[in-house]
Structures are given as structure tokens and as C-alpha cells.
Amino acid sequence: MKLYNRGIILAGIVVFLILASGPFWYGRGRAVSPPDLKLDTPAIEQLKEKLCVEPAPYMRANHMRLLNDWRDSVVREGKRTYTAADGKVYKISLTGTCLECHSNKEQFCDRCHDYAGAKPACWDCHIIPEEVR
Amino acid sequence: MNLLTSFIAVLILTLAALGFAYSTGLTYLLTVVIPYAAFAVFMVGFVFRVVQWAKAPVPFRIPSTCGQEKSLPWIRTNPLDNPSCLWGVIGRMALEILLFRSLFRNTRVEILQKRPVYDSAKWLWFFGLLFHWSLLIIVLRHLRFFIEPIAGWINSLSALDGFFEIGIPTLYLSDAAILAGLSFLLLRRLISSRLRYISLFTDYFSLLLILGVVGTGLLMRHFFPADLLQVKNMALGWVTFSPVVPKEVGMLFYMHLCFVFTLMVFFPMSKLMHMGGVFLSPTRNLANDNRMKRHINPWNAPVKVHTYEEYEDEFREKMKLAGLPLDKE
Numbered sequence: 001m002k003l004y005n006r007g008i009i010l011a012g013i014v015v016f017l018i019l020a021s022g023p024f025w026y027g028r029g030r031a032v033s034p035p036d037l038k039l040d041t042p043a044i045e046q047l048k049e050k051l052c053v054e055p056a057p058y059m060r061a062n063h064m065r066l067l068n069d070w071r072d073s074v075v076r077e078g079k080r081t082y083t084a085a086d087g088k089v090y091k092i093s094l095t096g097t098c099l100e101c102h103s104n105k106e107q108f109c110d111r112c113h114d115y116a117g118a119k120p121a122c123w124d125c126h127i128i129p130e131e132v133r
Numbered sequence: 134m135n136l137l138t139s140f141i142a143v144l145i146l147t148l149a150a151l152g153f154a155y156s157t158g159l160t161y162l163l164t165v166v167i168p169y170a171a172f173a174v175f176m177v178g179f180v181f182r183v184v185q186w187a188k189a190p191v192p193f194r195i196p197s198t199c200g201q202e203k204s205l206p207w208i209r210t211n212p213l214d215n216p217s218c219l220w221g222v223i224g225r226m227a228l229e230i231l232l233f234r235s236l237f238r239n240t241r242v243e244i245l246q247k248r249p250v251y252d253s254a255k256w257l258w259f260f261g262l263l264f265h266w267s268l269l270i271i272v273l274r275h276l277r278f279f280i281e282p283i284a285g286w287i288n289s290l291s292a293l294d295g296f297f298e299i300g301i302p303t304l305y306l307s308d309a310a311i312l313a314g315l316s317f318l319l320l321r322r323l324i325s326s327r328l329r330y331i332s333l334f335t336d337y338f339s340l341l342l343i344l345g346v347v348g349t350g351l352l353m354r355h356f357f358p359a360d361l362l363q364v365k366n367m368a369l370g371w372v373t374f375s376p377v378v379p380k381e382v383g384m385l386f387y388m389h390l391c392f393v394f395t396l397m398v399f400f401p402m403s404k405l406m407h408m409g410g411v412f413l414s415p416t417r418n419l420a421n422d423n424r425m426k427r428h429i430n431p432w433n434a435p436v437k438v439h440t441y442e443e444y445e446d447e448f449r450e451k452m453k454l455a456g457l458p459l460d461k462e
Binding site: 002003004005006009012013016017020021022023024026027029030031032034035057060061062064065067068112114115116117118119121 | 175176179180183184187188189190191276277278279280281282283287288291292298300301302303358359360361362364365366369370372373374375381383409412431
């Protein structure tokens with residue numbers, strides 16, 4: 001069986017194969033190591049129990065929702081404390097609570113956000129503490 | 134009935150995803166082995182179908198056009214609807230592929246007062262276009278999981294798609310649009326009795342499967358978030374040939390994967406191949422140059438002919454005796 005219009009058909013197939021396998025060419029087979037998150041800030045070093053507001057797996061997947069709820073509860077309801085699942089009470093503040101421990105935005109927040117292509121809108125309103133200094 | 138079968142098929146896939154999630158061995162299969170297998174089936178199947186189509190000869194140009202053919206210089210031609218050269222064909226194909234031009238001409242006929250009345254019907258064109266463009270944008274946005282560092286244009290596309298910054302994480306406009314498009318495409322098959330009559334298993338199954346992919350994706354983005362770090366590690370692992378099994382990514386993620394791999398395997402053997410097929414539509418991709426060039430039918434059988442020269446050679450002497458005129462003496 002003959003292949004008709006062979007030139008254009010083969011060109012089309014080659015273009016399809018290259019586009020569909022694009023990420024393979026982009027990676028060129030080099031293994032990429034996942035981002036290295038630094039948890040060694042002075043504030044964290046001083047903690048007896050190295051625990052976040054909620055358990056780490058929950059925070060990893062849901063921190064954006066928690067922060068969203070925090071924003072709503074402060075800005076819309078004027079409620080400035082958060083009771084965690086384990087009963088501990090925290091002051092609701094991005095700069096005062098979150099960034100108190102995670103004072104290394106570039107080595108903590110940004111690394112993962114850049115890696116996953118997330119563009120949080122936190123810094124549209126909030127200042128980055130280091131920038132003030 | 135067809136709807137019920139396809140619904141059951143999608144349910145079986147969902148249950149399979151549950152099974153994949155609860156067993157370590159099966160999770161390995163789903164996140165390390167099946168991705169490569171599904172991708173290979175998709176690529177090989179796609180090329181196979183195209184090659185199969187290319188084996189069918191298209192000997193003659195089919196001028197099923199909506200515009201004036203190129204003829205005398207003082208007759209105004211329509212180069213996009215009735216192209217006579219390559220550039221015209223490229224223009225017509227671009228309009229067809231990017232804007233679904235022939236679907237734009239969709240009409241509806243109804244019997245009103247015992248007379249057939251024709252009317253334009255643009256809803257299918259609109260929602261079809263909405264669905265396909267959203268799907269393209271969503272596929273391109275997903276590249277952020279497959280490449281590192283993420284190319285700037287992918288981030289720009291995502292930023293543009295989430296322009297209105299509704300909610301956290303941002304609602305992508307393409308996500309809303311694809312839901313609208315899919316709902317229309319499914320509902321028209323369910324509501325219109327004429328369409329329900331001609332709808333097959335493959336019609337419902339493709340729609341429900343894509344709806345499953347979109348549904349699980351949206352649920353993961355807005356209601357039950359998956360750990361994106363794990364997701365990206367896994368996706369990058371695939372393309373750099375060092376696959377890793379993700380940890381704690383949740384049920385929905387396995388369902389999403391299960392649907393996507395089924396879609397990739399189902400793709401080359403289904404009507405979804407119109408993705409490649411649209412490029413090979415003979416009424417769209419051939420210039421109408423029947424009167425300018427000779428197109429020879431490739432399956433013409435060799436015909437044994439006896440030309441006049443040969444005839445004259447054979448009967449020269451007899452013709453001379455009979456006094457008939459001869460071309461050659």
C-alpha cells in the first residue's frame with residue numbers, strides 16, 4: 001500500500017510527535033531534585049516541638065485555604081484568634097505568626113511556589129518583612 | 134441505554150481508581166508503569182491512524198465550497214472559501230481548525246405550517262469552540278507540572294486565565310468555560326430526541342470521561358487540594374525517566390490519573406481522532422484547481438490501447454491498395 005502525499009503526511013507526523021513528547025525533550029533525561037525547603041530559621045530552632053499551626057501534611061495541601069479563611073475572619077469578622085485542631089490558640093497574622101517562624105520567604109515559600117507555578121496574591125497587600133529592613 | 138453503559142464504564146474506572154489508591158503495588162502500577170504504556174499507546178495509535186488515512190488516495194479535488202472559483206480575471210474570486218493555491222488552502226484550514234468555520238454554517242430545519250423552514254444554529258459552534266479552546270489552554274497550563282524551570286509563557290497563560298482572581302486558588306476562566314462547553318455538548322445529546330437517537334456509546338463515553346477528568350481536576354483545585362509538590366515530583370519523574378511514587382496525594386488525584394490514562398488509550402481508537410483527522414479533511418485541504426492542473430486517478434488500471442499509428446503500420450499495404458489516405462508513406 002502506497003502512502004499518498006508522503007512529504008506533508010510525514011512532516012505532520014513528525015510535528016505531532018515532537019509536540020506531544022515536548023516535555024521529554026525539555027527535560028533531556030536529567031533528573032530534577034525537588035525544591036529544598038529550609039526549616040532552620042532561628043525561630044524554628046528555638047521551638048521545643050517543631051510543629052506548625054496544623055499538622056504538616058495538612059498544611060502542605062491546605063495552607064492556602066487556611067490563609068484565605070484567616071483573611072476572611074480578620075477582615076470581615078474582626079476575629080483575630082485561631083483555635084487549631086489540637087486546641088492551641090494562635091494569633092491570626094501572616095507577618096506575626098506565619099513569618100515569625102518562616103522568616104525565610106525565599107528559601108521556604110518561594111521555592112515551592114516557583115516549582116509548582118503557584119502565584120499567591122499575599123504580597124499584593126502584605127509587605128515582605130525583609131524588604132523593610 | 135448507550136448513556137447507561139457509558140456511565141457504568143466511567144463508574145468502573147472510578148472504582149478502579151479506588152483500588153489503585155489502596156494498594157501499594159497497584160499505586161506503583163498506576164503512577165510508574167501505566168503512564169508510559171498509555172503514552173506509548175496514544176502516540177503509536179495516533180500515528181497508525183494517520184498513516185492508515187494517508188493510504189487512501191484522494192485523486193480528484195472535491196470542490197464543495199461556498200465561494201466563487203478562480204476563473205476569469207474580472208470575476209471576483211473568494212480565495213478563502215474556494216482557494217486555488219497553497220496559501221488559500223492554509224487560510225481555509227486555519228479558519229477551519231482554529232474557528233470551526235464550517236460548523237458556523239450549521240443550520241437547523243423545522244416543519245412550520247407544513248413547510249420546512251431553515252434557520253441558522255450557532256449554539257453548537259459557540260459551545261464547541263468554547264470547549265476546544267478551553268481544553269487546549271488547560272493542557273498547556275498543565276505543562277507547569279512537566280517542565281522545570283517553568284517557561285515564562287506558561288506562567289503568563291495561567292495568569293491571564295486567572296485574570297479575575299476569584300477565590301483562592303484563583304478560578305481559571307478556561308475551567309469554567311470547559312464545564313459550560315461540556316455541559317452543553319452532553320445536554321444536547323440528552324435533551325434532543327433526534328440526537329439521542331443517533332448517539333452511540335462512544336459519544337457519551339468520551340464526554341463523560343472528559344467530564345470526569347475536568348470534575349476531579351476542579352475538585353482538587355478548589356475543594357480537596359492535592360500536594361502539588363508530590364504531583365510535580367511525579368510528573369517530572371516521568372519525563373526525566375526517574376519515576377517516583379507520590380505520597381499522600383488523595384483519592385481524587387488517583388481518579389484524575391485513571392481517567393486521563395483511559396482517555397489517552399481510548400483516544401486513537403475513537404472519534405476523538407478528529408484531532409488529527411481535521412487536518413486530513415479532503416473537502417477543506419485541497420485547492421480547487423481541477424481546471425488548472427490535471428489530476429490522474431492513481432487507481433486507474435493500465436488500459437491496452439491500439440493507436441492510429443500502430444493501426445496504420447498494421448494495415449498499410451491493404452490501405453494503399455484500397456487507395457485510402459495515409460499519414461506516413
